[in-house]
Amino acid sequence: MRLSQMLFVTLREDPAEAEIPSHKLLLRAGYIRRIGSGIYAYLPLMWRVLQKVSQIVREEMNATGAQECLLPQLQPAELWQESGRWDTYTKAEGIMFSLVDRQEREMGLGPTHEEVITTVAREMIRSYRQLPTHLYQIQTKFRDEIRPRFGLMRGREFIMKDGYSFHATEDSLKETYQAMHQAYSNMFRRCGLAFRSVEADSGAIGGSGSNEFMILAEAGEDEVLYTEDGKYAANVEKAVSLPADAEPSAFTTYEKRETPGTDTIDKLCQFLKCSPTQIVKNVLYQAVYDNGTTVLVLINIRGDQEVNEVKLQNELVRQAGQFGAKTVIALTVPDATAQAKWATQALPLGYIAPDIADTYIHSEKNLAPKFLRLVDPTVAELKNFVTGANESGYHVVGANWGDQFQLPKLVVDLRKAKLGDRAVHDPSQTLQSARGIEAGHIFQLGTKYSKAMGATYTNEQGEEAPLIMGCYGVGVSRVAQAAVEQSYDKDGIIWPVAIAPYQAIVVIPNVNDAEQVKAAETLYSELNQAGIDTLLDDRNERAGVKFKDADLIGIPYRIVTGKSIKDGKVEVVQRSTKTVQELPLTEVVSTIQQWVNAACS
Amino acid sequence: MRLSQMLFVTLREDPAEAEIPSHKLLLRAGYIRRIGSGIYAYLPLMWRVLQKVSQIVREEMNATGAQECLLPQLQPAELWQESGRWDTYTKAEGIMFSLVDRQEREMGLGPTHEEVITTVAREMIRSYRQLPTHLYQIQTKFRDEIRPRFGLMRGREFIMKDGYSFHATEDSLKETYQAMHQAYSNMFRRCGLAFRSVEADSGAIGGSGSNEFMILAEAGEDEVLYTEDGKYAANVEKAVSLPADAEPSAFTTYEKRETPGTDTIDKLCQFLKCSPTQIVKNVLYQAVYDNGTTVLVLINIRGDQEVNEVKLQNELVRQAGQFGAKTVIALTVPDATAQAKWATQALPLGYIAPDIADTYIHSEKNLAPKFLRLVDPTVAELKNFVTGANESGYHVVGANWGDQFQLPKLVVDLRKAKLGDRAVHDPSQTLQSARGIEAGHIFQLGTKYSKAMGATYTNEQGEEAPLIMGCYGVGVSRVAQAAVEQSYDKDGIIWPVAIAPYQAIVVIPNVNDAEQVKAAETLYSELNQAGIDTLLDDRNERAGVKFKDADLIGIPYRIVTGKSIKDGKVEVVQRSTKTVQELPLTEVVSTIQQWVNAACS
The missing domain is CATH 3.40.50.800 (Anticodon-binding domain)
Incomplete structure (x- = not known):
């Protein structure tokens, strides 16, 4: 191509709309143009990069025997109602654009294709002899992001490869999952990118296990924790670790102490001259379930630790049944009004006790009508600990489970693993931290969609069984920008040779x-x-x-x-x-x- | 690929949903699956065909120097409001799917991309030195069709190549238009298809000239008229011709005759023993303009001729200004209620006179408040003609313009050309008819969009001038199905080698x-x-x-x-x-x- 014949326009100044280097460079160098919030035109240079990334993805997918197809972007609401995701995706989270056609039928714009592919599979797959099989597509997807930003990194219209595999057995799923892990590693390597495969949370897609492929870059929205021995890497959302040991408590006798102005862990430690590892911290959240029920959630966690809200969200979804609900649509710290009210009344924030009972909460008419207490393992073994006295300006010291406070059966990991924690697989390894851009995600879905939508096949024994599924995504347009985020200098972009336009x-x-x-x-x-x-x-x-x-x-x-x-x-x-x-x-x-x-x- | 490893399912029976052979065959042979009304999954075999068609299209486009890009499918309403098409596309015709995002901003799902590309051009093109330039994309498009049918032929989600060229001069536009005509001919030839390039109506896209590429097939929705000498071919919507000569009238004296039960041309000819070519037929339509104004339209046309509603629609849009409107949103024959009313009152259907005046119409309070009379050239030269007496059961014979009836200045071609008419370029040639599937359409747009959206450049004289545009579309998924419609037998599909999966x-x-x-x-x-x-x-x-x-x-x-x-x-x-x-x-x-x-x- 001759530049004289190309629509080639570069900008000398950084565009005001761009926040991170790759976004600025792609705009300045004439690769993309903004058409609307989170919506971009891919100009000819960008299109060539996207084609090169797509071709590498395609070659690696085809090499595994997966077959390319193209599924519709307009998806009838009925399919999402069958899987139970319509309300969550269009209303609660509102991540799916929806519309009504001229016949007043509701439809969504595909952010993902589990429902459509499961419909196709339920019509076409009859027998175990047709399994395993794997279909994929490279396609524009849509998400009505709350905060579209960083150009193609978090756009509302973006290009993805998504693939869906169907299996008769869990072993067959695992085999394909491993093949995908290899294919994805090949793709990112061939694209010339520094990346890391990490354990990941499965989120709204569901399923039993998943891995993310993170392209390493300072501007990455995700934090990755890993060990130097290469044996452990996880998204911080999912990561587990061994926390530092708790220091032995100096408080051997239980007593209530006046601790004025100690409504944070730091202030309390200073006042009592104790370690945060000796404190049972009691954190409040407010969860709203999909049936409208608001639940007040109290978490007991060690004073030096933080709550991992993704783990908390997952646990709250698991507990949805007891509130007659299916999923959580909002999780927040209680709002200012509630906090102000509680601080002067029943729930003295900063001084709450670990076991404020359901009945106690309910005695206050204006408080949340439902209550859930969750205990993190970090506090279960503590002895002679410090915690709130449930009275403003007072804590207790030298407390013990079974004596002053009861420990419920539900002890679940809600803790945020962090840089410097010891690794579970080998406590001599400490967790390192890196920033990453999620560019691929592979899931073992299991039977979540096939059961909900009645996609069954006849197994070798002649019985009907739900199809076992996996799904595998790559953010093609995100990979393209991530490559720039990983590789540029003061003069501009430095494309990896394999995906340069x-x-x-x-x-x-x-x-x-x-x-x-x-x-x-x-x-x-x-x-x-x-x-x-x-x-x-x-x-x-x-x-x-x-x-x-x-x-x-x-x-x-x-x-x-x-x-x-x-x-x-x-x-x-x-x-x-x-x-x-x-x-x-x-x-x-x-x-x-x-x-x-x-x-x- | 091994069939044993492919998701390969064929059906022995014709699916009930399919109406035409190609649709049946693509379903039976496992190329496509219906996901919703006018919405299909392209399975792996189909995807390969689509890729092969796309590749031929891409090669021919690249050979002309056009550059591939990808524009967003989600299009902000503001862009369509700038061009003036938002209301027409989302409301009046309702052909564009629209939605509101979580910020309550309106957006449309692209059926075409003039607005988006004009936005890109207005930001990037500054000087005549950047011209001409031509961008194209191959992309899924959306249309909320009133009656989706025939599988991929008239779907609501389909794949198109659309390209847009920008020019400093009309000559440059014409040069690219010719190059596109050649590129399109190459594409269809290389796909192994029998096709015909025909003059076409420009419709809602606008502009001064356009050609369609018709793939010839019995099931085609379009009729093509052409001459054997290869010098003329047009969509019947656009076609012109010389009508048969009128027979001399036997009625040399003007008189009013009682003609009971002659409310059709056939009955009248039988009753009066005259030729339909001696009759001035007076046809009523009802047009609703975008500002809500309803206009009653009376057309005078020769008794043996029919009104071409596309030509009528175009003329009504040209007349929109006099009614304070911009476009026509509905064109119908008057509904049954109106007809019944008129038949007994002011407008005796079947006996209407050619010049019922505005004042006459207005005298009846319940009739349409606005009136427009249009005269087709076929009646302008008639002498001693037969026409309605404007009294139920009566006609007049031996009438003449200037004597009994006035001929207005507005004489416009509204006639449907038909099989057997003589050709305008050579009256010795008669028009032949064929059915076709519109698979490509190229337009000389001119400055319609650039003027509306302020897309200008600096010309050689240093003056700001609106960009001159062309646009060029190919229905990639439609081409794929049309190939089947053109080539099958009782046993199945017969793919042209170049696009076989x-x-x-x-x-x-x-x-x-x-x-x-x-x-x-x-x-x-x-x-x-x-x-x-x-x-x-x-x-x-x-x-x-x-x-x-x-x-x-x-x-x-x-x-x-x-x-x-x-x-x-x-x-x-x-x-x-x-x-x-x-x-x-x-x-x-x-x-x-x-x-x-x-x-x-």
Whole structure:
């Protein structure tokens, strides 16, 4: 492609709308244009990157025997009602765009395709002899994000590969899951990205086990905890660890103490001169279930630890049955009004006791009508601990379970693992932390959707059984931007060779110099013939502008037909290292060819 | 691909939902599944066909210098309000799905992308030096069709290539338009389709000139009129012709005649023993404009001719200004209530006179408040004609313009051209008729969108001028189904080689015969290595079932490793002709290769 014939516009200034480097660079370099909140036009350079990422994804998927298809983006509400997700997705979380057609029928715009594929499978799969089978698609998806941001990172319209596998046995699912783990690792490696596979929370998709593939970058929205031995890595949402040991308590006798102005753990530690590991901290949340029930949740957790809200949300969903509900639609710390009220009345915030009973809560008419207490394992073994006295300005010290407070049966891990914690698999390893961009997520779904939607097959014994499912997603457009977030410098983007829109650019410093033009045209044509995607900067611009643009758009290899052309040589610059070398005209194609092959192997 | 590992399900019976052969066959052969009204899943075989069509489209577009991009499907309402199409598309015609996001902002789901591309162009194009430029995309589009039908032919979610070019001059637009005409002809030819380029109505897209590309097939929704000399072809919506000459009138004296029971042209001709070419027929329509104004439209047209409602609609839009409106949102024959009322009162249907005046209409309070009379050229030259007396049961004969009736200035072509009419370019040619499926449409848009949306550039004289635009669409999914509609037999689909999902299928009649299996595996592998997309039917099924399935899914070349394998030979069957021949194993790959090359050249 000749730049003179391309709609090629770069910006010298950072666009105001962009917050992170990759977003700024993609806008400045003319890869994308914003059309609406979280909605972008992919211009020709970007489209080429997306095609290259897609092709790598496609090749790795096909190699596993998965078959490409394309499912509709418009999805009838009935399918989502069958799976039980319509209300959650369109109302409670509101993540799915929905509309009514001219017949007043409700439809959603697909953020994911479990319902559609399960419908297809239930019609087509009859027998175990058709299993396993795996269909995937590369498609634009939609999510009505609360806060669209960072360009393609969290857009409302984005490109994904999503695949769905069907199995007769759990072993078969695990086999495909492992094959997908390998295929995903291959994809990200081939895209030239530094990434990490981590254990992940399965969230609203459901299922029994899942892994995320994180592209490592400072601007990543996710925190990853991992050990140096390579044996453990997890999203902080999911991570487990061994907390530091609690220090022995100095309070051997139970007593109530006046502790004025100690409504935080820090203040309390200072006042009592104790360690936070000796404190049972009592944290309040307010959960709203899908049937409208509001539940006040009290969590007992060690003073030095924080609540992991994803783990809490999952536990609250597991407890939904006792409140006649199916899922949680909102989880918040109690609002200011409630806090102000409680601080002066029944629930003295900062001084709450671990076992405020259901009846106690209910004695106050205006408080939440339902109550749930959850205990984190970190407090179960504490002896002679410090905790609230349930009276403003007072704590108790030297308390013990079974004596002053009861320990309920429900002890569940609600703790946020953190940097420096010891690893569960090997306490000699401590958790390290990194930021990552979630670019892939693979799930063992099990029978969640097939049971809900009646997708069964006849097994070898002639019985009807629900299909066992897996699902596997890659954020294609997110991968493209994440590559930039991982690889840029002050001058612009540094594309990995495998997914660069063009691998080489031939720059003519002076288009009025016939010798330069002739050499450039020859190289341009030879490089493309050799299968190297090459741009020709034949614009009537100053050489400096051209070099700046080539750096900004991040083409891996720049060939300049400058003054040394008289000696039959050109300057070749590698974008990533800025290494400059002179090469004889005759060696340019073979050299670039070697570099490309080495980079894409 | 091995059929044993593919989600491959064919149906023996025609699905009840399908009306036309191609729709039935695509469902039966497992290419598509219905997910909702006008919404289909493209299964792996179909996806391969769509990819092959897309690739041909892409190659032809790239060859013209157009650049591929991808624009958003979610389109902010503001853009469509700027162009003035939001109300028409979402309300009046309701063809665009619309929704509100969680911020209550309105958005549409793109049926077309003039607004989005014009927004991109207005931000990026500053100077004539950036022109011409042409961006295209291959993408899923949405239309909330009143009556989705015929599978992919008229779906609510479908795949299109749409391209938009920008120019500094009309000449430059015409040059690209011609290049597109050639590229489109190449595409359809390369897809192996019989097609015809025809003059077309520009409809709601607007602009000054357009051509449609019709894939010829009996089930086509469109009628095409053309001449044998190849010099004229048009969609019947747009077609012009010379009508048959009117017969001289026998009525030389004007008089009013009692003509009981002659409320149709046929009855009147019989009663008066005259030719319909001597009659001025007066046809009533009711038009509703976008500002709510209802207009009663009276058309004078020759008795043997019919009104072309597309031409009428276009004329009514041109007249919108006089009613303070912009466009027509409904055009109907007056409803039964109005007809019944008029028949007994002011407008005696079947006996209406050509010049019922505005004042006359207005004298009846309950009639339409606005009135428009349009005269077709076929009646302007009539002498001594027959027409209604505006009194039930009475006509007049021997009437003349200027004597009994006035001829207004507005004489416009509203006539439907038809089979057998004489051609305008050469009256010795008569119009022929064919059915077609509209698969491509190219438009010279002009400045309709750039003016409305303020997309200007600086021309060579340093002045701001609106960009001149063209737009060009291909229905990729429609092309795929149209190919089937054009090419099938009683046994199934007969794919053109260039867009067949697989070009060859190797069938093992008996998978328990080791020799058959070995030969088949070798051929399967050799064919794929030679670049021929090949299926292997290695299922444990009867040979008859396999042959039926191969015919049904329409793979061009079937290779059967049957009994003659003992003599080193296999049977090769060409799907289109059912020609069977025995070939030595060693010649199979080269022979198929030759056939494929010949078919795709």
